[in-house]
Structures are given as C-alpha cells and as structure tokens.
Amino acid sequence: MQKQLAFLEDSPPKGFKYFPDFISVAEEKKLLAFLQSLDWKNIHMHGVIAKRKVVHFGMDYYYDSRTFSPTTPAPKELQFLIKRAAKALKVAPQSIKEILISYYPVGAPIGWHRDAPMFESVFGVSLENSCTMKFRSDSGNYKTELEPRSGYIIEGEARWKWQHHIPAVKTERYSITMRTMKD
Numbered sequence: 470m471q472k473q474l475a476f477l478e479d480s481p482p483k484g485f486k487y488f489p490d491f492i493s494v495a496e497e498k499k500l501l502a503f504l505q506s507l508d509w510k511n512i513h514m515h516g517v518i519a520k521r522k523v524v525h526f527g528m529d530y531y532y533d534s535r536t537f538s539p540t541t542p543a544p545k546e547l548q549f550l551i552k553r554a555a556k557a558l559k560v561a562p563q564s565i566k567e568i569l570i571s572y573y574p575v576g577a578p579i580g581w582h583r584d585a586p587m588f589e590s591v592f593g594v595s596l597e598n599s600c601t602m603k604f605r606s607d608s609g610n611y612k613t614e615l616e617p618r619s620g621y622i623i624e625g626e627a628r629w630k631w632q633h634h635i636p637a638v639k640t641e642r643y644s645i646t647m648r649t650m651k652d
C-alpha cells in the first residue's frame with residue numbers, strides 16, 4: 470500500500486513531458502537579452518495586480534474577461550524556439566498561435582489553474598533559474614523541478630485533467646510558453 474501511494478505521487482501526469490537542456494547556454498543568453506527589450510505588462514486579475522509580468526505575441530489574453538484577440542506576431546528572435554517547440558509537439562510552427570513570456574520576480578507564484586480552454590497544447594521553456602512545478606488531480610499529485618534551459622509539454626490528461634501551479638519562486642525566473650489553439 471505504502472509503495473503504491475509513493476508510486477502515485479511520483480509518476481508524472483500523462484501528457485507531461487520534460488526536456489532538459491532544450492536550449493543551449495548561448496541561446497538562453499541571447500533570449501534573456503532580448504527579453505530585457507520588451508514592454509512588460511502587469512496582470513490585473515479580480516482587482517489585484519499579480520507579481521509576475523507578461524508579454525504576449527500572437528494572441529493577447531485578457532485575464533479578467535478570459536477573452537483573447539490577435540496581437541503583434543512573434544518577432545524573429547523567437548522563431549527558432551517556435552520551430553523547435555512545434556517539432557517537439559509534432560505540429561507545424563504556424564499552429565503555435567500564442568506566445569506568452571512571463572517574468573517571475575523573487576516571491577512571484579502562479580496559482581493553481583488549467584490553461585484557458587481555447588488553447589490546446591502547451592510548450593514551456595524556462596530561463597535563468599529553476600522553479601518547482603506542481604500538478605494535482607483526482608488521481609494524485611506530482612511535483613517536479615523546471616531547470617533553466619529546459620522545456621516541457623503539457624497536453625492530453627496533464628492539460629485537461631490536472632491543474633498546475635508554480636509556488637513563489639526563490640530566484641527570479643523567465644518562461645516562454647507557446648500554445649496551439651483548440652479546434
């Protein structure tokens with residue numbers, strides 16, 4: 470019994486895949502320099518301003534109304550990453566319609582959620598520092614470390630049956646998440 474519980478706790482949700490060293494140190498350095506040039510926006514949710522800041526390409530997402538509309542296409546600096554993520558997701562690069570760049574200052578979390586229902590698969594890349602990502606569902610809990618330069622896929626059960634969350638980060642971190650749209 471004990472063993473089975475431990476197994477449940479430790480096995481990743483189906484549809485979550487992790488890719489250590491998805492980008493090189495040089496690519497990370499270039500991306501981080503590019504991110505400094507962006508026009509970072511606050512997230513207003515239910516009258517509160519979140520600690521993390523974001524930049525959207527492809528689709529703008531309005532957190533309060535949960536609606537979206539087309540915005541600036543992804544710049545050239547992100548094209549290699551979109552191509553690589555699309556390959557890992559086994560979709561065409563044009564299928565990646567939303568690119569969300571997030572900055573987590575020390576102490577910034579992202580609360581428990583499922584990504585908005587208009588999106589399908591998610592590919593995330595972590596930059597600068599590690600964080601913990603937690604998953605929960607009726608079938609259990611799972612916790613993993615997202616290292617700098619790693620990538621992850623959230624699709625299938627991990628996407629629709631599980632929620633995920635990043636506890637307040639201990640060291641600042643950036644992520645670039647790329648999403649396909651649901652049909």
Ligand SMILES: O=C(O)CCC(=O)C(=O)O
Nearest residue numbers: 569571579584593644646
């Ligand atoms: O920062 C990340 O890697 C994940 C962010 C996330 O879950 C989201 O934007 O929906």
Ligand SMILES: [Fe+2]
Nearest residue numbers: 582583584633
């Ligand atoms: Fe998410």
